[in-house]
Structure formats: C-alpha cells, structure tokens
Amino acid sequence: MKNNIKSFQDFENRLKKEVVPKSSCDSISISKALSRKRQQPTVIRKSVIIAFFTIFITATLATANELTGWRLFDNEGKQLLTVDSMIEDEAEMYKDIREIIAPYETTIKDLKTALPEGKFFYFLAVEAYEKYGMTSVYAYQNDPPLKNINELPVEIRERFHLSEDLLGLNSFSGGVIIYKQPDMNLEEAISRNEAMYVEAKKKKAPYIIREENLTTDIASLNLTYNNGLEHVQIAIVPSTNNGLAIMSETKQEYTKLVEKDIEFLFNQKIQELYFVKEEEGQKYMIHILGSKFLNEEKIGPEKLMTVASKILNW
Amino acid sequence: MHTKVFEHALENTRDELISYLLKEYYHKVYVYCFQILRNAQDAEDAVQEVFIKAFQYKKLLNIENYSAWLHKIAYHYCLNKAKRQSLIKFISFEGRANVQDLDYFYNPDIDLELDEIMSKLKAKERALLALRIIEDRDFAEVALILNITPATARKRFERVKVKVQKIIERNNQNEK
Numbered sequence: 487m488k489n490n491i492k493s494f495q496d497f498e499n500r501l502k503k504e505v506v507p508k509s510s511c512d513s514i515s516i517s518k519a520l521s522r523k524r525q526q527p528t529v530i531r532k533s534v535i536i537a538f539f540t541i542f543i544t545a546t547l548a549t550a551n552e553l554t555g556w557r558l559f560d561n562e563g564k565q566l567l568t569v570d571s572m573i574e575d576e577a578e579m580y581k582d583i584r585e586i587i588a589p590y591e592t593t594i595k596d597l598k599t600a601l602p603e604g605k606f607f608y609f610l611a612v613e614a615y616e617k618y619g620m621t622s623v624y625a626y627q628n629d630p631p632l633k634n635i636n637e638l639p640v641e642i643r644e645r646f647h648l649s650e651d652l653l654g655l656n657s658f659s660g661g662v663i664i665y666k667q668p669d670m671n672l673e674e675a676i677s678r679n680e681a682m683y684v685e686a687k688k689k690k691a692p693y694i695i696r697e698e699n700l701t702t703d704i705a706s707l708n709l710t711y712n713n714g715l716e717h718v719q720i721a722i723v724p725s726t727n728n729g730l731a732i733m734s735e736t737k738q739e740y741t742k743l744v745e746k747d748i749e750f751l752f753n754q755k756i757q758e759l760y761f762v763k764e765e766e767g768q769k770y771m772i773h774i775l776g777s778k779f780l781n782e783e784k785i786g787p788e789k790l791m792t793v794a795s796k797i798l799n800w
Numbered sequence: 801m802h803t804k805v806f807e808h809a810l811e812n813t814r815d816e817l818i819s820y821l822l823k824e825y826y827h828k829v830y831v832y833c834f835q836i837l838r839n840a841q842d843a844e845d846a847v848q849e850v851f852i853k854a855f856q857y858k859k860l861l862n863i864e865n866y867s868a869w870l871h872k873i874a875y876h877y878c879l880n881k882a883k884r885q886s887l888i889k890f891i892s893f894e895g896r897a898n899v900q901d902l903d904y905f906y907n908p909d910i911d912l913e914l915d916e917i918m919s920k921l922k923a924k925e926r927a928l929l930a931l932r933i934i935e936d937r938d939f940a941e942v943a944l945i946l947n948i949t950p951a952t953a954r955k956r957f958e959r960v961k962v963k964v965q966k967i968i969e970r971n972n973q974n975e976k
Contacts, residue, residue: 498933502934672844
C-alpha cells in the first residue's frame with residue numbers, strides 16, 4: 487500500500503472524500519419494521535442472522551461483568567481474534583427464544599433427520615417471531631457425517647496435518663463438514679420471514695419451516711477422535727465466515743497462553759482451547775475441545791496444546 | 801441542513817415526523833456510524849438500532865435538536881458496540897478487507913491507507929473526527945453530542961490530530 491498521506495491535512499482531505507460503502511438496506515426497512523407494531527426492534531439486526539449461521543458453537547447465557555475480553559495476536563503482533571462478551575439484555579433475549587422453541591425440539595430433530603442432502607431449513611416459531619422478529623428465526627441443517635478421515639479432501643488433511651490417529655493416542659471416530667448457507671440480502675430475509683409468518687398465521691400453525699439449498703462452501707469442519715475413554719473434538723472454521731457468535735457466562739475461566747509467539751485461549755474447566763492458524767494468507771479459527779473425568783480436578787492445557795502443536799505442525 | 805423551525809413546522813404527527821427523520825438523517829447517521837465502527841455491516845445494524853430506539857421514545861415530538869439527539873444515540877450505541885461486541889470477529893481491522901466483504905475489498909474507491917489510520921484510533925476519536933471533519937460541526941455542536949464542554953472537545957480534537965500525525969509519520973517511516 488502506497489503512503490500518500492503525508493500530513494494531517496492530507497488525512498482530512500481524504501477522510502472528506504472517502505467513499506462510504508453503500509448501505510445494503512435503507513430507511514424503508516425501518517419504516518416497515520415500525521409499521522408492524524407486533525414486532526420488536528430486533529427484527530433487522532443483520533449481525534444476528536450471521537451469528538446463527540455459525541452453528542457449531544453452543545450459545546450459553548452471558549452475564550455482564552467487568553472483563554472486556556481478549557485479543558489474540560500472532561507473532562508479528564497482528565491482531566487475529568477478538569473475544570468479547572455478549573451484553574446482558576441480548577443474552578436474556580436468546581434465553582427467552584430458546585425457551586419458546588424448546589417444546590419443538592423433537593419436531594426440529596425429526597425435520598433435520600428427514601432433510602435431503604444439500605438442504606437446510608428455516609424454523610420460525612410464531613410466538614418467538616412476534617416477540618423478537620428475525621432474531622428468532624433459526625436455520626437448521628443436517629450435513630452428512632464423515633466416517634473416515636480419508637473422505638476429507640487431501641488438501642484439508644495436509645493443511646491441518648490430520649490423520650487417522652491423533653498423536654498415537656486417539657483414533658478418528660467421526661466428523662462432519664458443515665456447509666455454508668447462502669448469504670442473504672437483508673430485504674430478502676425480511677420478506678422471506680414475513681411470508682413465512684403470514685403463512686403460519688393463515689394456517690393457524692405455531693411454527694413454520696422453509697427449506698432451501700446449502701452452498702458448496704465450507705462453514706466449518708468438525709472432527710472427533712477418541713480412545714474409548716477420552717475424546718478430543720476439533721472444529722476448524724475458515725475465516726471466510728463473516729464471524730462467529732460466542733456467548734459465555736464463563737468468561738473469567740479463560741486464560742490467555744503464549745507458545746512460540748502464538749496466542750491461545752484456554753478454558754481449564756471445560757477443557758477447550760482456541761487459536762488462529764494462518765497459512766498462505768488465510769486465517770482459520772481452531773477450537774479444540776477435550777474431555778475430562780469427573781474425578782480430575784485440575785488439568786493444565788498440555789493435552790490440548792499437544793493437539794494444537796500437531797495442527798500447527800510444530 | 802433543515803432547521804428546527806422546519807422540523808417544528810411539521811404537522812407534529814408522529815408518523816410524519818418519523819418519515820421526515822428517516823429521510824433527512826438516515827444516511828447521515830449511517831455515515832457517522834460507519835466512521836466510528838469502520839465496518840459497513842456493523843454501521844447498518846447500528847443505524848437501524850439507533851432509529852428504532854429513537855422512535856420508541858415517547859417524547860419524540862418534544863426533541864429540540866433532532867440531528868444532535870440522533871447523533872448522540874448513535875455515539876453511545878456505536879461505542880457500546882465497539883466495546884462489547886457479541887461476535888467473535890477473528891477479522892481484525894487489518895484483515896477485514898481481505899475476508900469480510902469481497903465487494904469492499906475489490907472496490908477501487910476504498911481508501912485502504914485511510915482505513916488503516918482510522919483503525920489505529922479509538923472509536924471515540926473516530927467519532928470526534930467524523931463530527932468535526934466530515935460533518936463540519938463546530939465545537940459547541942460536537943460538545944453537545946459527546947456530552948462534554950466545547951473546550952474539552954477542542955482539546956480532544958487537537959490531541960487526535962497529533963495522534964493521527966504520529967501514525968502518518970510512523971507509516972511513512974515504515975514505507976522507507
């Protein structure tokens with residue numbers, strides 16, 4: 487990048503002339519939302535749509551506390567990952583949505599099982615939608631399981647140094663490639679949800695679903711290794727995902743570790759480790775989840791770090 | 801810019817006022833949010849939240865200076881958003897253009913050099929620059945929005961100027 491800004495004056499001029507990216511939605515979206523009195527303001531929060539597209543991380547209720555979060559840096563001091571907590575009222579909202587949807591869990595499970603390959607569905611519970619709007623519309627998919635590590639493309643296996651066994655201790659027991667749902671235009675999402683809602687009301691149904699096609703892009707890759715007693719789960723998320731939602735009430739349980747100038751985030755209690763692997767300009771977020779026996783009190787990060795070392799090819 | 805007189809000349813009905821405020825301030829507030837958050841998607845979310853919050857206010861018809869009021873809501877919203885984002889974004893400011901939005905990345909109009917400087921400033925500082933430089937507001941107006949005195953606004957602006965100048969110098973040295 488060429489540095490043409492030499493003074494504050496240059497900076498000021500350039501700031502004035504800067505082309506701000508065009509907004510993909512407009513004031514009409516707000517008018518529409520406001521004209522529908524039954525709906526709460528959260529209807530058009532685009533980040534939430536994206537948040538729900540990232541399905542491998544389980545959302546847990548957050549409590550507000552003083553910690554502001556962490557930032558993970560690489561060995562050049564470049565920021566790779568930011569972890570922040572969710573604000574309390576948002577967390578309350580998600581909790582409420584989950585409670586409204588809870589009675590339909592068996593139905594959702596059956597619907598997922600019956601899904602044809604390459605498809606996913608939106609699930610709109612009328613009560614939740616009336617209360618929280620678009621935020622409450624969830625998407626579910628049922629990606630086919632990986633039975634053998636060799637079913638993974640060789641490029642992926644090589645990039646993350648994945649093989650049938652993990653450090654000679656655990657062997658591959660299963661996995662899944664989660665495909666991305668198509669990116670959506672906010673206006674389209676609003677009208678789709680509206681149409682679903684209207685149809686549900688017309689049918690006097692408590693919920694409604696809409697089936698759509700998945701893309702062929704990978705949203706995340708989840709693998710499990712075990713040795714009969716313990717297991718290790720690895721989730722790899724290409725950074726081309728727009729972002730990941732994580733909500734944690736256990737924020738204070740995390741510790742930042744540094745090894746060979748790479749930063750890791752470790753949770754001793756639930757035995758999990760986050761870090762970012764960079765290769766050929768691409769960033770991948772890696773999440774390793776280990777198992778813990780009930781009688782084990784304190785386990786350090788060593789076990790998970792060994793797995794991370796393999797993925798990092800140290 | 802419309803004046804208070806114009807705003808008060810409205811029929812004082814809530815719906816008309818809402819339409820007017822959206823038409824008049826939506827884009828301005830969006831640009832302001834963008835300058836603070838430096839991310840189009842976050843700015844979109846923010847501007848929508850700001851207006852929805854504003855329109856839920858029961859005494860909406862009694863506001864004296866809508867522009868300042870909306871900017872004030874936007875300022876607090878964006879600062880909170882910057883502080884407590886509910887998403888893990890392993891896309892830092894530096895890497896954002898690479899992965900988050902390809903349209904953004906390939907848009908030749910995007911000023912990456914400027915973007916880099918802005919990313920090194922705090923959200924509060926970006927807000928101040930947006931008000932002063934882009935919106936060309938005087939320090940009294942800036943102070944009103946940021947809830948500080950005009951003298952403090954002026955001092956802060958001078959400090960940000962120095963900070964920007966240092967960033968520029970550092971960037972230019974690295975270039976050499």
